[in-house]
Amino acid sequence: MSKLKIAIQKSGRLSEKSLDLLKSCGIQLSNGDRKLKAESKNFPIEVLFLRDDDIPQYVEQGVADIGILGENEVWEKDKDVTTIKKLGFATCKLSLAIPKDEEYFGLEYFNNKKVATSYPKILSKFFTEKNISVEIEVIGGSVEIAPGIGLANAIFDIVSTGSTLLMNGLKEVEVVTSSTAVLIANRKLNKEKQQILDKLIFRIDAVRAADENKYILLNAPESAVNSISAILPGMKSPTILPLSKPGWVSIHSVVKEDEFWEVIDQLKILGAEGILVVPIEKMVI
Ligand code: ATP
Numbered sequence: 001m002s003k004l005k006i007a008i009q010k011s012g013r014l015s016e017k018s019l020d021l022l023k024s025c026g027i028q029l030s031n032g033d034r035k036l037k038a039e040s041k042n043f044p045i046e047v048l049f050l051r052d053d054d055i056p057q058y059v060e061q062g063v064a065d066i067g068i069l070g071e072n073e074v075w076e077k078d079k080d081v082t083t084i085k086k087l088g089f090a091t092c093k094l095s096l097a098i099p100k101d102e103e104y105f106g107l108e109y110f111n112n113k114k115v116a117t118s119y120p121k122i123l124s125k126f127f128t129e130k131n132i133s134v135e136i137e138v139i140g141g142s143v144e145i146a147p148g149i150g151l152a153n154a155i156f157d158i159v160s161t162g163s164t165l166l167m168n169g170l171k172e173v174e175v176v177t178s179s180t181a182v183l184i185a186n187r188k189l190n191k192e193k194q195q196i197l198d199k200l201i202f203r204i205d206a207v208r209a210a211d212e213n214k215y216i217l218l219n220a221p222e223s224a225v226n227s228i229s230a231i232l233p234g235m236k237s238p239t240i241l242p243l244s245k246p247g248w249v250s251i252h253s254v255v256k257e258d259e260f261w262e263v264i265d266q267l268k269i270l271g272a273e274g275i276l277v278v279p280i281e282k283m284v285i
């Protein structure tokens with residue numbers, strides 16, 4: 001029986017979340033502690049721990065069948081792989097920043113300027129589309145120090161809070177794109193591996209749906225059932241159970257995490273009481 005080989009980052013911002021995702025999918029690993037490889041006893045998968053930069057190439061070549069990494073690396077490496085789905089973690093912006101005292105007057109600012117980055121492909125594509133000519137200085141890391149040491153006029157890098165920029169006397173002036181962790185796959189998986197991948201995707205979807213939804217229970221007067229059902233449709237329809245108190249029912253349903261506060265306000269207006277919201281472990285739609 002063949003195994004699906006998945007490449008994840010050995011150590012860095014994606015490592016823990018990638019392992020957590022596999023764990024929530026019920027996949028137990030023999031030696032998850034950052035060796036080169038780990039196997040699973042309860043799922044036909046083998047985990048390879050690699051540098052994220054190398055993952056697109058290994059997946060293209062079939063050394064790994066699938067991989068988890070940031071879209072930024074997928075775009076930059078530009079290998080022939082399939083992006084299967086976004087995973088909803090490691091979300092960050094890729095931005096242009098300039099020395100904070102410089103006056104910024106739009107993208108034209110960058111004409112004939114030198115920009116330091118570890119993402120030359122993404123950046124040159126962006127400026128080519130905008131018809132702006134820049135000189136790109138490729139550096140491997142610590143890009144934010146480049147203007148300070150006279151290596152470049154500006155930088156293009158990952159920005160999350162902007163505190164690193166601030167510490168280096170820079171300000172963010174353009175968000176070029178944003179990136180999030182994705183699952184990528186080799187283009188020519190055999191049938192057996194494709195079946196294992198489909199199984200894994202099914203589990204990932206269940207885990208992600210559970211993360212994005214909450215189970216909600218509340219008490220309400222019977223007269224409010226229709227209006228409450230309309231705002232809490234649930235997966236098929238809400239469960240309505242009678243309470244021993246006459247004229248009252250308990251309503252059970254599912255609510256999206258990001259709609260939750262708004263829904264609660266509406267429920268209160270409709271007379272709901274004793275509202276409980278609990279996490280969902282797995283959700284198969
Ligand atoms: P490696 O040694 O594996 O090459 P790295 O130094 O290139 O690691 P990390 O800093 O661990 O990479 O970041 C991995 C990925 O996490 C990035 O490519 C990006 O997609 C995402 N990422 C980076 N910085 C942030 C951030 N501040 N917030 C959220 N996601 C981020």
Ligand code: MG
Nearest residue numbers: 051052053054
């Ligand atoms: Mg890297």
